[in-house]
Amino acid sequence: MRTREMALLTHDALLLPQGRLEVRVIDPSNLRVVADVFKNHRPLAVGMLKSSGQPPCYPIATQCDIIDFNQLEDDSLSIVLEGRQRVKILSGSQLPDRRWLVRTLHCPNWLPMPIEGEFALISQALEQFYEVNPDLAELYSQVNLDDACWVSQRWLEVLPMYNRDKIKLLSQPDCYQTMAFVLRLIKSHVSDDAGLADT
Structure with a gap:
């Protein structure tokens, strides 16, 4: 399968296909990444930050589009990213200006599926x-x-979990384990609330 070179933007938060993330861009190297994407029409990959990594992110990332941007009052840049396609990062190289370019391989996105039964x-x-x-x-x-895939991915983006645990769920072939995980969390929270109400 053909690999593709992409510009890399790292972030603490996770962005997945069909998800949206607003990012405040302050670091000069990240500003150069955004400029490079616009000027050279280079595809952009967003990966969860991993401080010990080379490149500095987890190996599963998301190709995304910049769908909106605004100059803020402090002269920093706010961009809105929309996830398109999951990719696997095979290698990376850092340029003299500290930007990262990564070699990526297309990964299949999770397929849509209806939400049924207790997963509602x-x-x-x-x-x-x-x-x-x-x-x-x-x-x-x-x-x-109504789409279990969409709902599961939005939960993965916002849940306060270790990034390595999110990657384990993302490595599954579909969204079922993520749905089951989120359902267990919600049920345990509901039962804890019920227990407090009874005391």
Whole structure:
């Protein structure tokens, strides 16, 4: 399968296909990455930061598009990224100006699937999450709460987990284990709340 060179942007947060992430770009090397993408029409990969890595991210990343940008009052740049395609990072090289270029291989995205049975709970919980986090909800023109893949990936993006644990779930061939994991979390939270109410 053909590999492809991409510019690399690292971030603490995870971005997956069909997801959106607003990033404040301050570091000069990252500003140069954004400029390189626009000027050279080079594809952009976003990877979760891994301080000990070379390149400095986990091997599963997401090719994304810059769909919006704004100059902020402090002269920093805010960009909105939209995930397109999962990629595996095979190697990387750092340029003299500290930008990273990575050699990537296309990875299959998880396929859409309907939410059925008790898994509807994770969709309902995500809808409630967006109600209390309107800044995240506003990034999307529409939400796909009937698609288990879409819902699972949005949960992986926002759950406070170790990045290495997120990578383990992303390494699965479909979203089922992520759905099961999120459902267990929600059920345990609900049962804890019920226990507090009874005391």
